[in-house]
Amino acid sequence: MKRMLLTLLLTPLFAAAAFAHDPRIEAKVDDLLARMNLAEKVGQLNQLNGGYATGTQDGRRIDLEESVRSGIIGSFLNIVDLDYQKSLQKIAVEESRLGIPLLYAHDVIHGYRTIFPIPLAEAASWDLEAIERSARIAAIEASASGLHWTFAPMVDIARDPRWGRVMEGAGEDTYLGSRIAEARVHGFQGDDLSRSDTIIACAKHFAGYGAAEGGRDYNTVDVSERVMREVYLPPFHAAVNAGVATLMNAFNVLDRMPASGNKFLVKQVLKGEWNFQGFVVSDWNSFGEMVIHGVAEDNREAAKLAIAAGSDMDMESKAYFDYLGELVSKGEIPEEWVDDAVRRVLRVKYELGMFDDPYKYIDPARKEKVTLSDEHLQAAREVARESIVLLKNEGGLLPLKKNIEKIAVIGQLADSKKFEDMMGSWPAQGKNEEVVTPLEGVKAKVSTQTVVTYEPGCRDHGVCPPELIDRAALAAAEADCVILVVGENGDMSGESKSRAHIGLPGDQLDLVKAVVKAGKPVVMVLMTGRPLVLDWCAEHVPAIVNAWQLGTMGGHAIADVLFGDYNPSGKLPISFPAAVGQIPVYYNHLNTGRPRPPQDVPYVSKYIDCPNEPLYPFGYGLSYTTYEYSAPRLNAETININHTLTVSVDVKNTGSVMGDEVVQLYIRDLVGSVAQPVKELRGFDKIHLNPGESKTVEFTLDSGDLAFWTEDMKFQPEPGEFEVFVGTSSSDCKKARFTLE
Numbered sequence: 001m002k003r004m005l006l007t008l009l010l011t012p013l014f015a016a017a018a019f020a021h022d023p024r025i026e027a028k029v030d031d032l033l034a035r036m037n038l039a040e041k042v043g044q045l046n047q048l049n050g051g052y053a054t055g056t057q058d059g060r061r062i063d064l065e066e067s068v069r070s071g072i073i074g075s076f077l078n079i080v081d082l083d084y085q086k087s088l089q090k091i092a093v094e095e096s097r098l099g100i101p102l103l104y105a106h107d108v109i110h111g112y113r114t115i116f117p118i119p120l121a122e123a124a125s126w127d128l129e130a131i132e133r134s135a136r137i138a139a140i141e142a143s144a145s146g147l148h149w150t151f152a153p154m155v156d157i158a159r160d161p162r163w164g165r166v167m168e169g170a171g172e173d174t175y176l177g178s179r180i181a182e183a184r185v186h187g188f189q190g191d192d193l194s195r196s197d198t199i200i201a202c203a204k205h206f207a208g209y210g211a212a213e214g215g216r217d218y219n220t221v222d223v224s225e226r227v228m229r230e231v232y233l234p235p236f237h238a239a240v241n242a243g244v245a246t247l248m249n250a251f252n253v254l255d256r257m258p259a260s261g262n263k264f265l266v267k268q269v270l271k272g273e274w275n276f277q278g279f280v281v282s283d284w285n286s287f288g289e290m291v292i293h294g295v296a297e298d299n300r301e302a303a304k305l306a307i308a309a310g311s312d313m314d315m316e317s318k319a320y321f322d323y324l325g326e327l328v329s330k331g332e333i334p335e336e337w338v339d340d341a342v343r344r345v346l347r348v349k350y351e352l353g354m355f356d357d358p359y360k361y362i363d364p365a366r367k368e369k370v371t372l373s374d375e376h377l378q379a380a381r382e383v384a385r386e387s388i389v390l391l392k393n394e395g396g397l398l399p400l401k402k403n404i405e406k407i408a409v410i411g412q413l414a415d416s417k418k419f420e421d422m423m424g425s426w427p428a429q430g431k432n433e434e435v436v437t438p439l440e441g442v443k444a445k446v447s448t449q450t451v452v453t454y455e456p457g458c459r460d461h462g463v464c465p466p467e468l469i470d471r472a473a474l475a476a477a478e479a480d481c482v483i484l485v486v487g488e489n490g491d492m493s494g495e496s497k498s499r500a501h502i503g504l505p506g507d508q509l510d511l512v513k514a515v516v517k518a519g520k521p522v523v524m525v526l527m528t529g530r531p532l533v534l535d536w537c538a539e540h541v542p543a544i545v546n547a548w549q550l551g552t553m554g555g556h557a558i559a560d561v562l563f564g565d566y567n568p569s570g571k572l573p574i575s576f577p578a579a580v581g582q583i584p585v586y587y588n589h590l591n592t593g594r595p596r597p598p599q600d601v602p603y604v605s606k607y608i609d610c611p612n613e614p615l616y617p618f619g620y621g622l623s624y625t626t627y628e629y630s631a632p633r634l635n636a637e638t639i640n641i642n643h644t645l646t647v648s649v650d651v652k653n654t655g656s657v658m659g660d661e662v663v664q665l666y667i668r669d670l671v672g673s674v675a676q677p678v679k680e681l682r683g684f685d686k687i688h689l690n691p692g693e694s695k696t697v698e699f700t701l702d703s704g705d706l707a708f709w710t711e712d713m714k715f716q717p718e719p720g721e722f723e724v725f726v727g728t729s730s731s732d733c734k735k736a737r738f739t740l741e
């Protein structure tokens with residue numbers, strides 16, 4: 001047992017990042033702040049909805065133009081009409097006393113008009129460059145449409161696929177989620193906010209939102225500080241260190257205090273320990289919901305709790321709008337709190353260059369030029385095919401030949417241009433009529449002699465009348481091969497779309513059974529915003545391709561994979577449970593005192609009616625080729641805290657087609673002052689290999705990679721034995737051992 005903790009703390013790695021402010025901007029902020037009256041200061045902290053509502057509304061009517069004129073609103077969300085943006089901005093700049101420009105925000109989650117795969121799908125690509133490019137393109141299109149600010153990335157770790165918002169994040173793993181958070185922040189913000197094609201990002205929802213009990217949206221969160229710091233907070237920290245300009249409060253409570261009024265989260269961790277210099281916006285009415293949570297008597301008290309916690313801007317609750325000024329003037333809160341919040345908002349407005357040219361984002365010519373450009377569509381297709389995960393391919397059924405005589409494409413989702421079925425939740429300004437469906441993708445791909453028939457089999461939301469199933473089964477029987485597209489409609493995941501039953505929705509399993517029974521080779525394409533329980537299908541359908549919701553170019557991307565123009569390389573960023581009763585099921589769990597041994601014995605941690613393991617684990621995904629891994633080689637058997645460890649592995653493409661493989665590295669600390677996960681991702685590399693080609697992949701681990709929150713809550717490594725695993729998924733690795741002295 002190792003008790004002796006290393007004395008050297010990991011200060012250089014984990015100290016609050018030093019943020020250098022531009023002194024010229026600071027001087028301008030100081031000057032402007034000194035000229036503002038209290039109402040104008042509070043105004044900068046008010047954000048109102050100016051377009052379609054993305055939350056509940058109190059029905060109160062506020063004269064927006066008059067409010068802008070009097071300087072009591074600083075930001076709007078959901079105004080996407082260029083003329084309206086311009087007219088309000090003109091009032092702000094020319095008619096309000098101090099001429100402070102308005103900040104326009106919108107949920108640009110996975111593309112603006114060119115829609116990319118849902119974020120969970122993109123995470124399956126494990127391609128950080130492609131993910132950054134996707135955010136960059138979203139920013140280019142959004143910024144040309146008058147927007148300064150996106151409420152993305154959502155960096156909530158999610159281990160419960162019942163939660164509808166798993167689609168919006170990067171899945172279950174903290175390490176992968178942190179790297180993706182950085183990539184998305186860099187993509188949206190670029191390296192210079194004053195450029196007219198960069199927008200500010202917003203890491204959300206701070207924090208713990210993904211841990212909602214029962215996977216029910218907005219529900220209670222109760223996790224220990226250790227788990228919070230180890231699992232849920234690091235992606236936010238990564239986003240802060242990547243320079244994210246804003247964060248958004250979460251809706252949930254943490255330790256019984258709603259996140260918006262949670263001093264531990266905002267004041268202590270974010271603005272204290274991490275030295276965050278940007279600003280924090282509430283979620284939609286999350287200040288007001290503190291009343292409903294039962295920690296504030298009314299909106300006045302909610303405003304006081306929020307500002308005391310360090311939450312800077314109020315989205316839509318109007319608690320600051322109505323009461324913040326009064327709280328200051330009655331001496332209930334110090335004006336410095338408000339000044340600090342306003343300073344943060346003004347700094348961002350200066351950094352964006354809005355005072356130099358408040359209209360530079362409202363640019364119809366640029367909008368026309370960049371929106372849905374060939375380059376953007378091509379990038380969307382590339383990341384879409386990289387996001388596809390091949391789950392099963394019995395007998396090498398895939399890839400299909402392009403000259404098959406007759407293919408039956410079956411499924412309502414195979415040709416749907418409604419419910420955002422191809423785009424998924426948060427489609428921003430994407431248009432259903434602009435998407436390429438799987439049927440269109442297949443037709444564009446196959447030889448001119450191939451006959452492609454189509455039967456929906458079901459109506460929307462898995463309603464499958466017997467006559468439609470019969471027609472689909474007949475079409476299957478008459479074809480040489482079937483492409484069966486099933487899953488969730490686009491409106492079945494996302495915010496407020498939790499599901500308790502996460503099998504194929506409706507009667508679609510009946511359709512699958514009838515089609516399989518027709519006896520022809522069946523490839524099942526799954527379209528979904530979350531992992532589904534696929535029990536019967538996983539057993540009886542020979543090939544399963546998980547295509548998530550892939551966006552505008554989804555149909556082409558699917559056809560690229562089905563017909564072998566792209567060899568699938570996606571790996572699951574979240575486990576697919578074998579049964580709902582296993583949830584939460586995730587790869588980096590603790591060992592328990594009674595882990596299940598291979599043989600079936602009683603009194604161990606198991607189900608009597610289901611395995612412990614998920615159906616498809618984190619990091620899993622097949623390819624049309626095969627890879628052979630050497631055992632990992634270490635440059636030393638023993639290292640100390642000042643050393644790094646180099647882990648090398650040879651990976652060979654032993655099949656006959658080229659492919660991209662995600663090489664994954666995990667570690668396990670065998671004995672700690674607190675129990676440690678059985679495996680934790682600490683590195684990955686996506687490599688390209690031609691048939692027969694072999695490459696050596698090298699990973700470097702430093703003490704930061706071995707650190708955890710110790711018994712006395714210090715983030716540091718402890719000496720002792722470690723295992724290191726390298727392989728093709730979290731459940732298929734080769735291992736080696738080393739000692740940290």
Ligand code: BGC
Pocket residue numbers: 054055077107151204283284495
């Ligand atoms: C969501 C946020 C979103 C906001 C604005 C809320 O309901 O939780 O993620 O950014 O609405 O649309």
